Amino acid sequence: MKSICGVEGVTAWGIKEGKFGLAVIRAEGVAAGVFTTNLMKAPPVKVMEERIRRGTLSAILANSGCANAYTGARGYRDAVEMASIGAETLGVSEDDVGVASTGVIGRYLDLPLIRDQCQRVVPNLARTEEAEVLAERAIMTTDITEKHALVKRETFSVGGITKGSGMIAPNMGTMLAFMYTDADMTAPALREALRTATRRTFNRVVVDGDMSTNDIALCTATGKAGKVDPREFSSALEECCRTLAIKIAEDGEGASKLLEVTVERAPGEEEAATVARTVIASPLVKTAVYGADPNWGRVIAAAGRAGVDFDPDRVNLWMGNGTDSVPLVTRGEIVVDLVRAKALMQGRKVTFTLDLDAGSGRATAWGCDLTERYVEINGKYTT
Amino acid sequence: MKSICGVEGVTAWGIKEGKFGLAVIRAEGVAAGVFTTNLMKAPPVKVMEERIRRGTLSAILANSGCANAYTGARGYRDAVEMASIGAETLGVSEDDVGVASTGVIGRYLDLPLIRDQCQRVVPNLARTEEAEVLAERAIMTTDITEKHALVKRETFSVGGITKGSGMIAPNMGTMLAFMYTDADMTAPALREALRTATRRTFNRVVVDGDMSTNDIALCTATGKAGKVDPREFSSALEECCRTLAIKIAEDGEGASKLLEVTVERAPGEEEAATVARTVIASPLVKTAVYGADPNWGRVIAAAGRAGVDFDPDRVNLWMGNGTDSVPLVTRGEIVVDLVRAKALMQGRKVTFTLDLDAGSGRATAWGCDLTERYVEINGKYTT
Numbered sequence: 129m130k131s132i133c134g135v136e137g138v139t140a141w142g143i144k145e146g147k148f149g150l151a152v153i154r155a156e157g158v159a160a161g162v163f164t165t166n167l168m169k170a171p172p173v174k175v176m177e178e179r180i181r182r183g184t185l186s187a188i189l190a191n192s193g194c195a196n197a198y199t200g201a202r203g204y205r206d207a208v209e210m211a212s213i214g215a216e217t218l219g220v221s222e223d224d225v226g227v228a229s230t231g232v233i234g235r236y237l238d239l240p241l242i243r244d245q246c247q248r249v250v251p252n253l254a255r256t257e258e259a260e261v262l263a264e265r266a267i268m269t270t271d272i273t274e275k276h277a278l279v280k281r282e283t284f285s286v287g288g289i290t291k292g293s294g295m296i297a298p299n300m301g302t303m304l305a306f307m308y309t310d311a312d313m314t315a316p317a318l319r320e321a322l323r324t325a326t327r328r329t330f331n332r333v334v335v336d337g338d339m340s341t342n343d344i345a346l347c348t349a350t351g352k353a354g355k356v357d358p359r360e361f362s363s364a365l366e367e368c369c370r371t372l373a374i375k376i377a378e379d380g381e382g383a384s385k386l387l388e389v390t391v392e393r394a395p396g397e398e399e400a401a402t403v404a405r406t407v408i409a410s411p412l413v414k415t416a417v418y419g420a421d422p423n424w425g426r427v428i429a430a431a432g433r434a435g436v437d438f439d440p441d442r443v444n445l446w447m448g449n450g451t452d453s454v455p456l457v458t459r460g461e462i463v464v465d466l467v468r469a470k471a472l473m474q475g476r477k478v479t480f481t482l483d484l485d486a487g488s489g490r491a492t493a494w495g496c497d498l499t500e501r502y503v504e505i506n507g508k509y510t511t
Numbered sequence: 512m513k514s515i516c517g518v519e520g521v522t523a524w525g526i527k528e529g530k531f532g533l534a535v536i537r538a539e540g541v542a543a544g545v546f547t548t549n550l551m552k553a554p555p556v557k558v559m560e561e562r563i564r565r566g567t568l569s570a571i572l573a574n575s576g577c578a579n580a581y582t583g584a585r586g587y588r589d590a591v592e593m594a595s596i597g598a599e600t601l602g603v604s605e606d607d608v609g610v611a612s613t614g615v616i617g618r619y620l621d622l623p624l625i626r627d628q629c630q631r632v633v634p635n636l637a638r639t640e641e642a643e644v645l646a647e648r649a650i651m652t653t654d655i656t657e658k659h660a661l662v663k664r665e666t667f668s669v670g671g672i673t674k675g676s677g678m679i680a681p682n683m684g685t686m687l688a689f690m691y692t693d694a695d696m697t698a699p700a701l702r703e704a705l706r707t708a709t710r711r712t713f714n715r716v717v718v719d720g721d722m723s724t725n726d727i728a729l730c731t732a733t734g735k736a737g738k739v740d741p742r743e744f745s746s747a748l749e750e751c752c753r754t755l756a757i758k759i760a761e762d763g764e765g766a767s768k769l770l771e772v773t774v775e776r777a778p779g780e781e782e783a784a785t786v787a788r789t790v791i792a793s794p795l796v797k798t799a800v801y802g803a804d805p806n807w808g809r810v811i812a813a814a815g816r817a818g819v820d821f822d823p824d825r826v827n828l829w830m831g832n833g834t835d836s837v838p839l840v841t842r843g844e845i846v847v848d849l850v851r852a853k854a855l856m857q858g859r860k861v862t863f864t865l866d867l868d869a870g871s872g873r874a875t876a877w878g879c880d881l882t883e884r885y886v887e888i889n890g891k892y893t894t
Contacts, residue, residue, distance in 0.1 A: 166812060167815035197812075199845075234807065234845050234873055340654075419890025433549045499886055502794075503801065505798075507799070
């Protein structure tokens with residue numbers, strides 16, 4: 129088992145037919161969610177938020193191919209109907225079924241298709257590796273790689289799947305992330321742990337700076353493993369979310385390299401995160417990484433416009449590939465060895481560590497390079 | 512005459528040799544400037560700011576090929592030396608010579624080259640079309656097109672040249688803009704007019720969301736045409752800056768289309784500008800425009816994350832090509848005719864007009880599409 133089916137009490141299945149997929153994940157338990165802050169929040173997000181407010185869920189239905197976003201009152205009715213199709217087929221209360229959608233904006237759901245797919249998915253619900261893989265594939269859109277994570281602790285597990293590779297931004301992109309645990313958690317403790325984990329992981333991934341109308345990060349706790357230490361749980365959930373977040377960055381639309389930026393000694397953790405995200409999101413940094421061009425000036429210039437106060441003359445900057453690293457700037461002085469720096473940029477991962485010498489805040493953000501392929505993928509999406 | 516030499520009291524010349532150019536513009540007068548807010552402000556910007564504070568200028572030297580940015584104390588001394596080379600060659604006071612640099616970050620100025628070029632430029636200073644064209648070409652970097660503007664009013668003129676095509680962002684990018692007028696203006700009135708014009712024009716151009724360390728917008732008033740109505744002057748300066756700003760957007764690195772976004776009935780002018788810039792800067796909107804894909808959902812999604820409050824159900828959205836337009840959304844309802852919309856996107860210009868029905872603020876922002884060529888240009892810049 130590689131993700132959600134590694135958690136006791138969870139069954140899943142999925143179908144993908146052309147662009148249109150449906151995943152059903154069944155797990156009775158305490159639930160918490162984090163949702164897009166985009167003003168144009170899609171109807172399924174509203175429905176999911178309402179259901180989550182009660183603090184429990186029995187199952188979720190997630191479809192790909194149509195985001196059911198910007199579809200007004202009809203879109204809302206359709207999202208409610210989708211939940212009701214799930215409830216009926218599963219034989220559970222409608223209030224305990226959540227929904228999520230991803231795909232093209234401004235189109236209505238094909239409810240007959242969703243009903244048909246749901247009726248074919250539900251009888252297959254299982255706790256197997258095939259089940260979690262099919263559920264994951266059913267929600268993928270422009271994703272190339274499957275994204276699974278499973279964190280095992282002595283007495284409990286946390287597993288998750290996610291989809292998302294474009295429109296990924298601070299405060300999340302077109303990202304659906306479904307995490308499950310067999311730990312026995314109260315709703316407030318689960319919510320708090322999910323918020324913190326999301327802030328430190330999914331919210332620190334930037335592919336293109338766009339924020340989706342449909343983002344959802346969800347965690348359901350089945351309680352099968354009994355009570356656990358809340359701090360140990362938070363750390364396990366964060367690890368699970370971090371693994372998924374990095375997989376999203378690696379699979380950024382058109383990406384050829386993973387970009388990891390760590391900011392150290394910032395005034396505070398959020399300031400460190402702001403600088404890290406600004407560097408990660410810079411198209412000039414992203415294209416330089418793509419071209420294996422050690423243009424550290426672009427890193428410095430991006431950091432300088434992040435709105436965080438520090439002294440440029442005290443800054444240290446290193447570049448690496450995850451194994452080796454080379455200094456680029458030491459206390460404001462350029463020390464870069466261009467040949468070595470360029471050699472370090474040839475692999476699949478490029479890291480920058482920026483020490484601001486301005487406090488004790490530390491944060492890491494993840495992203496990817498910007499390639500011709502990103503333009504190609506996004507220039508012809510609707511048609 | 513097409514720009515600065517259309518203004519009485521201005522002479523210019525320039526030399527471009529490979530990547531390295533030098534422009535000298537001579538004009539005695541009252542001067543005002545607007546500068547980058549990037550923390551990593553380059554030494555020449557600091558020198559220019561200090562000189563401008565006195566309120567007058569006799570000449571400026573602007574070089575391309577080396578930004579003299581992130582070069583510390585030596586960079587500052589070099590920028591002062593560059594001004595002093597100009598003063599000596601021109602026979603004017605050193606305090607009245609401003610400097611500007613654009614090009615690669617983190618390299619020192621080649622002062623012997625600048626001295627040599629200056630000595631060859633100064634004897635040629637003239638008030639001809641050739642002179643202004645050579646001055647413009649001398650400061651171009653990745654620019655493809657020359658950017659001139661000349662606004663003539665009954666009693667005075669305002670002319671300007673600019674360079675910039677990447678790292679163009681809200682609050683300006685690697686942009687140098689030199690405006691001249693023969694109107695007789697006080698320093699405070701000139702400063703106020705330049706600030707307003709910059710806010711409404713250069714600050715509303717976004718190519719890639721990056722902000723440079725070297726931005727300068729400068730206006731010198733020679734006074735040769737006598738006193739003018741300050742409001743008429745402000746309007747002429749704004750028109751001149753707007754023409755230059757649109758030329759920057761059209762020449763965005765790799766751009767194939769100009770993108771113009773107007774936001775109407777926002778809570779205020781700055782809120783309208785924020786929404787317009789957010790849409791203009793969205794990589795998903797930019798790639799959709801490139802692919803002539805009428806993916807209006809991306810426009811709506813970008814507007815929704817701009818941090819401005821409005822009711823999605825009251826929004827109207829049109830798309831056009833500058834001549835014709837077609838409604839996409841009417842009071843929150845999708846009305847798009849995809850075939851007609853796609854046809855309208857085939858030209859060199861795409862416009863979106865977004866009516867928020869949330870107040871009386873109005874603003875326009877300019878940008879361009881995102882193409883494979885942008886990635887290519889920026890993936891291999893240093894080398």
